[in-house]
Amino acid sequence: MVLPIVAYGHPVLRKRAREVEQNEPKLDQLIQNMWETMYYSEGVGLAAPQVNQSLRIFIIDATPYSNQIAGAENVRHTFINPQIVQREGEVDMMEEGCLSIPHIREEVARKYAISIQYYDADWNFHDEYYSGMLARIIQHEYDHIEGILFTDHLSTMRKTMLRSKLSNISKGRVEVEYRMIFPFMKKSSKTKT
Numbered sequence: 001m002v003l004p005i006v007a008y009g010h011p012v013l014r015k016r017a018r019e020v021e022q023n024e025p026k027l028d029q030l031i032q033n034m035w036e037t038m039y040y041s042e043g044v045g046l047a048a049p050q051v052n053q054s055l056r057i058f059i060i061d062a063t064p065y066s067n068q069i070a071g072a073e074n075v076r077h078t079f080i081n082p083q084i085v086q087r088e089g090e091v092d093m094m095e096e097g098c099l100s101i102p103h104i105r106e107e108v109a110r111k112y113a114i115s116i117q118y119y120d121a122d123w124n125f126h127d128e129y130y131s132g133m134l135a136r137i138i139q140h141e142y143d144h145i146e147g148i149l150f151t152d153h154l155s156t157m158r159k160t161m162l163r164s165k166l167s168n169i170s171k172g173r174v175e176v177e178y179r180m181i182f183p184f185m186k187k188s189s190k191t192k193t
């Protein structure tokens with residue numbers, strides 16, 4: 001099932017997500033829905049808080065970009081309870097976007113390489129090293145489960161310049177091809193139930 005994507009300004013995007021339990025109810029269903037949602041909205045990665053679940057899970061499918069990103073042909077992974085254990089190398093700048101922040105792309109500074117430990121959807125443990133674009137995508141998604149957005153990394157000047165655009169997104173003044181959950185929807189759904 002394709003889920004709506006939480007928009008900038010919603011508090012779930014600002015929470016540090018909690019660890020996933022091995023017997024987490026409906027975990028397989030959530031992960032399946034996340035894959036469907038990510039493909040539908042044409043993202044390369046998606047974190048659980050973006051579908052309004054404050055859990056330490058994100059998914060990445062870099063395989064469609066295998067001719068643009070080195071090493072991408074094998075990277076279609078579910079990351080559960082991930083931990084970036086090391087960030088290393090030079091800091092480089094590259095443009096990023098986010099399904100929760102539509103139509104905004106900005107250069108973000110990130111370390112060139114990471115080591116990450118995580119569990120996959122079958123609870124197999126992984127300890128892997130990524131560099132370049134893959135390390136960037138992983139760091140972006142990892143930020144989501146820490147309550148951090150890519151706009152947080154921008155200079156004060158860039159943030160000031162984006163303020164009204166971000167405010168418009170949080171108020172639902174944005175056109176996208178996928179459904180979104182806006183901050184103001186939180187209250188209205190509560191009053192109904």
Ligand code: NI
Nearest residue numbers: 097098099100
């Ligand atoms: Ni994002």
